Amino acid sequence: MAVETMTVEVAEASAMGLKAIGAGLAVGLTGIATGIAEMGIGAAAVGATAENKDMFGLALLFTVIPETIVIFGLVVALLLLF
Amino acid sequence: MSRLLIAASKEQLQPVIRELYRRNIFHIEDFVDQKEEAYEGFKIGMPLSGAASVSSEVLRVRSVASSAGIDAASIEPAARVPAGTLRSRIDNELPGIEKEIQSLNAEKTKLDTTLREYGQKIHDLEPFAAAPLPMELYRGYERFYVFAGHIPADVALSVPHEKFFTDKVPGNFLVAIVPLEAKDDVERTLLDARFQAVAIPEETGHPADRIAWYTTEITRLTAEIDKLSGRLAAQKEAHSAFLVACDELLTAEVEQTEVPLRFATTDEAFVAEGWVPSEDVPGLIEALRQATGGKIFVSETEIDYDRDAVPVEYDNPSFSRPTEVLMDVYARPRYREIDPTLMVSLVFPVFFGLILGDVGYGLVLLAMSIGLRKIMKGDAAGRLFDTLRNASISSIFFGILYSEFLGFALPWSPVIFSRHLQIGGHGGGHGPQVAELMIMSVWIGILHITLGRILGMANARRLYHGSHATKVMMANAGWLATMWGLLFIVWSFFALPLMPDMTAFPVIAAGFNATAVLGAVFVVAGVVAIARENVLEVVELPTILSHLLSYARIVAVGLSSVAIAMVVNFIAIGMLIEPQLETLSPLGVIIIIAGLVVFLLGHVLNTGLGLLGGGLHSIRLHYVEFFTKFYKGGGLKYHPFGMKRRFTED
Structure with a gap:
C-alpha cells in the first residue's frame, strides 16, 4: 500500500511540491485574469492613442491598472514558497 | 501669475504686439464675443495688413523645405541671422531656390515613374523570351487568333494550329495560333486545362533583345536618379540653414499679424487681456510704455480663482x-x-x-x-x-x-x-x-498614503471655501483615521515582524484590548467623517486594503x-x-x-x-x-505669446 511507504521525507517533499503547484497556480491564473482584463483596455487604449497621441500616457496608465491582480498572485506565490 | 489688461488706440497695435512677442511672457486670454456688459460695443479684431501675403510666403517656404526633406528640429542652430538681412534675402534668393528644388524634384519624380514603367515591361516580356518568336508575329492577323499564357501542362488541340510549349519558365508557357472560327472551341479546351492568358505587350523585335534594352535603360535611369538625389542633397545642404531661418522669421510674422483676432477692438482702440508671471509685471509695463511713447493704459486686474482659468507654469528646483x-x-x-x-x-x-x-x-x-x-x-x-x-x-x-x-x-x-x-x-x-521585504513595502505604502491624505487636507483648504472645504478636509482625515484604526486593530491581534506589537495590552471588552478599542473608535469616527462628505464614498472603503497591499x-x-x-x-x-x-x-x-x-x-x-x-x-x-x-490636476498650460528664436534675431 502506498500509504505505508510514505515516510516523513516523502510527506515533506510532497508538501513542498504541492506548495510549488499552488504558487504556480496563483501566478498563472492571476496572469490569465490580468490578460483578460487588459485585453479590452489595451484595445481601447491603442485606438485612443491612434486618434490622439497625447492620450499615450493616460492610455498606458489605464492599461497597467489590472496589473495589480497578477501582482497579488505573485505576492501569494512568494509567501507560499518562502 | 498676474492678470493684465492692456488698452491703447489702434495706432499702437503694431508696436504693442511686437513688444509682447519679443518678451515672450504674455499669455493671451482670447476675447470671445459673449455680449458681456463690460465689453459692450467691442468686436473681435482684424489681422494686421499684410497678413495674407505673409501666410502665403510661409506656405511656400514650408513646401520647399518639406520637398527638400528639411526638418527644423534636427538642425543645430548656427549663427543667428538678423531679421533685416533675412528679409531681403527672402525676396532675392528664395524664388531661385524654390524653382531649383522644385524642378529637381519634378525631374526625379518623372524618372522614378519611367523606371517603374520599364520594370513592369520587363516583367510582362519575361514569359515571351522563352518562345522563339519576335513580338510583331503575335498580332496583326485577320483570320487567326493568338493565345499566350501559363498552363499547368501541355494540351493537344483538335483544330489545325501552330503551337509552342515550354516548361522551362515558372508556370510553363504556351503560345497557340488558331483560325478565328475555332477560337471558342480552343478557348474552352484551354480553360479546362486551367490556362491563364497573359496580355501580349505592344513591342517589336525579339523579346530577349527588348528585355536587354530595358535593363540597360534602367541602369542608366538609376544612375541619373542618383545624380539628381545628389544634387537635391547638395541643395538641402546649402540652403537648409536659410530655409529654417525663413520659416522661423515668417512664422513669427504670421503669428504677430494674426494676433489681433484674439483681442477685443472698437473702431479706434483695442483691449488685450492676459496673464504674466507676477515678477515680470513691472518690467513689461515699463517696456510697453517705452514702445508706445506712453500712449497706453496697462492695469493689473483682480483674479477670481473660481471663474478664471489661470495658466500654470511649473516652478521647481532644477533637480525636479x-x-x-x-x-x-x-x-x-x-x-x-x-x-x-x-x-x-x-x-x-x-x-x-x-x-x-x-x-x-x-x-x-x-x-x-x-x-x-x-x-x-x-x-x-x-x-x-x-x-x-x-x-x-x-x-x-x-x-x-x-x-x-x-x-x-x-x-x-x-x-x-x-x-x-x-x-x-x-x-x-x-x-x-x-x-x-513585504512588510517594509507595506510600511512604505502606509507612509506614502498618509502623506497623500495630509496633502489632500491642505489642497482642500486651498481649492474650496467655507463648509465645503471643512467637509473635504474632515473626509481626508476620516480616511486617515480609518486606515490607522484598522492598523491598530490588526496590530492588537497579530504580532507581525517589523510592526508594533500591541497584543500584550490587557483585554477590555469583547476580546478587544485597549489599542484595539482605540482603533475601533478611529474607524467609526473616520467612516462618519467620510460619509458626511459623500455617503457613496463609503463603498470605497476596501480600497484602503487594496491600495496598501498594492505597494x-x-x-x-x-x-x-x-x-x-x-x-x-x-x-x-x-x-x-x-x-x-x-x-x-x-x-x-x-x-x-x-x-x-x-x-x-x-x-x-x-x-x-x-x-x-x-x-x-x-x-x-x-x-x-x-x-x-489629493491631486485634481487639469490646470491650463502657460503658453506665452512669442517664440524662442533659434535661427533669427530682431
Missing part, C-alpha cells in the same frame, strides 16, 4: 524639472493646488531603485540614459532620459544595499534585507527575507527580476559554461559560446523588463495610489 514630464502625462496641476513634482522626483527614483536594485543593471541604464540623452533631440525626450538617469543612480545605490550585480552577490552581505534566492546553488546566505509590488516585481537574473546565470554559467571548462573540447568551446550568448540575451531581456517593470510600476504607484488621494 525633468520629472515635470511625468506630471504632464497625468495632468498639469491647477494654479492654487500643491504641485507634487518635487515629491515625485524624490520618491520615484527610490521606488525604482527598490524594485531594480542591481548595480549591474543600474550601470547599464545609467550609460544608456546618458548616451541617448546626447543623441536624442527634443525637450520631452531629454527630460525623460534625465529622469531615467536619476532612477538608475538610485538603482545602483540600492544594488549596493541589496548586494546584487546582474543577479550575483557582491562580496558583502546585504545591508538591508536580502533578496538572494536559492537558485542553482548561488545566492547562499540565509535566502530571501520575503516576509520582511507589495515593490518587492514582488523586484524579486521576479532577481529570479530571472539568477536563472539566466544558472543556465549560462552553471549548466553550459562551467561543466565544459573542466574538460575542454572543440564541442565544448561551441557550448561555451552558446552559454555566453544565453547570458547576454538573458540579461538584455531582463534589463528591458526591469526598466519597464521598475518604471511603470513606480509611476503607477504615484498615479493610482498617491495622486487619487
Whole structure:
C-alpha cells in the first residue's frame, strides 16, 4: 500500500511540491485574469492613442491598472514558497 | 501669475504686439464675443495688413523645405541671422531656390515613374523570351487568333494550329495560333486545362533583345536618379540653414499679424487681456510704455480663482524639472493646488531603485540614459532620459544595499534585507527575507498614503471655501483615521515582524484590548467623517486594503527580476559554461559560446523588463495610489505669446 511507504521525507517533499503547484497556480491564473482584463483596455487604449497621441500616457496608465491582480498572485506565490 | 489688461488706440497695435512677442511672457486670454456688459460695443479684431501675403510666403517656404526633406528640429542652430538681412534675402534668393528644388524634384519624380514603367515591361516580356518568336508575329492577323499564357501542362488541340510549349519558365508557357472560327472551341479546351492568358505587350523585335534594352535603360535611369538625389542633397545642404531661418522669421510674422483676432477692438482702440508671471509685471509695463511713447493704459486686474482659468507654469528646483514630464502625462496641476513634482522626483527614483536594485543593471541604464540623452533631440525626450538617469543612480545605490550585480552577490552581505534566492546553488546566505521585504513595502505604502491624505487636507483648504472645504478636509482625515484604526486593530491581534506589537495590552471588552478599542473608535469616527462628505464614498472603503497591499509590488516585481537574473546565470554559467571548462573540447568551446550568448540575451531581456517593470510600476504607484488621494490636476498650460528664436534675431 502506498500509504505505508510514505515516510516523513516523502510527506515533506510532497508538501513542498504541492506548495510549488499552488504558487504556480496563483501566478498563472492571476496572469490569465490580468490578460483578460487588459485585453479590452489595451484595445481601447491603442485606438485612443491612434486618434490622439497625447492620450499615450493616460492610455498606458489605464492599461497597467489590472496589473495589480497578477501582482497579488505573485505576492501569494512568494509567501507560499518562502 | 498676474492678470493684465492692456488698452491703447489702434495706432499702437503694431508696436504693442511686437513688444509682447519679443518678451515672450504674455499669455493671451482670447476675447470671445459673449455680449458681456463690460465689453459692450467691442468686436473681435482684424489681422494686421499684410497678413495674407505673409501666410502665403510661409506656405511656400514650408513646401520647399518639406520637398527638400528639411526638418527644423534636427538642425543645430548656427549663427543667428538678423531679421533685416533675412528679409531681403527672402525676396532675392528664395524664388531661385524654390524653382531649383522644385524642378529637381519634378525631374526625379518623372524618372522614378519611367523606371517603374520599364520594370513592369520587363516583367510582362519575361514569359515571351522563352518562345522563339519576335513580338510583331503575335498580332496583326485577320483570320487567326493568338493565345499566350501559363498552363499547368501541355494540351493537344483538335483544330489545325501552330503551337509552342515550354516548361522551362515558372508556370510553363504556351503560345497557340488558331483560325478565328475555332477560337471558342480552343478557348474552352484551354480553360479546362486551367490556362491563364497573359496580355501580349505592344513591342517589336525579339523579346530577349527588348528585355536587354530595358535593363540597360534602367541602369542608366538609376544612375541619373542618383545624380539628381545628389544634387537635391547638395541643395538641402546649402540652403537648409536659410530655409529654417525663413520659416522661423515668417512664422513669427504670421503669428504677430494674426494676433489681433484674439483681442477685443472698437473702431479706434483695442483691449488685450492676459496673464504674466507676477515678477515680470513691472518690467513689461515699463517696456510697453517705452514702445508706445506712453500712449497706453496697462492695469493689473483682480483674479477670481473660481471663474478664471489661470495658466500654470511649473516652478521647481532644477533637480525636479525633468520629472515635470511625468506630471504632464497625468495632468498639469491647477494654479492654487500643491504641485507634487518635487515629491515625485524624490520618491520615484527610490521606488525604482527598490524594485531594480542591481548595480549591474543600474550601470547599464545609467550609460544608456546618458548616451541617448546626447543623441536624442527634443525637450520631452531629454527630460525623460534625465529622469531615467536619476532612477538608475538610485538603482545602483540600492544594488549596493541589496548586494546584487546582474543577479550575483557582491562580496558583502546585504545591508538591508536580502533578496538572494536559492537558485542553482548561488545566492547562499540565509535566502530571501520575503516576509520582511513585504512588510517594509507595506510600511512604505502606509507612509506614502498618509502623506497623500495630509496633502489632500491642505489642497482642500486651498481649492474650496467655507463648509465645503471643512467637509473635504474632515473626509481626508476620516480616511486617515480609518486606515490607522484598522492598523491598530490588526496590530492588537497579530504580532507581525517589523510592526508594533500591541497584543500584550490587557483585554477590555469583547476580546478587544485597549489599542484595539482605540482603533475601533478611529474607524467609526473616520467612516462618519467620510460619509458626511459623500455617503457613496463609503463603498470605497476596501480600497484602503487594496491600495496598501498594492505597494507589495515593490518587492514582488523586484524579486521576479532577481529570479530571472539568477536563472539566466544558472543556465549560462552553471549548466553550459562551467561543466565544459573542466574538460575542454572543440564541442565544448561551441557550448561555451552558446552559454555566453544565453547570458547576454538573458540579461538584455531582463534589463528591458526591469526598466519597464521598475518604471511603470513606480509611476503607477504615484498615479493610482498617491495622486487619487489629493491631486485634481487639469490646470491650463502657460503658453506665452512669442517664440524662442533659434535661427533669427530682431
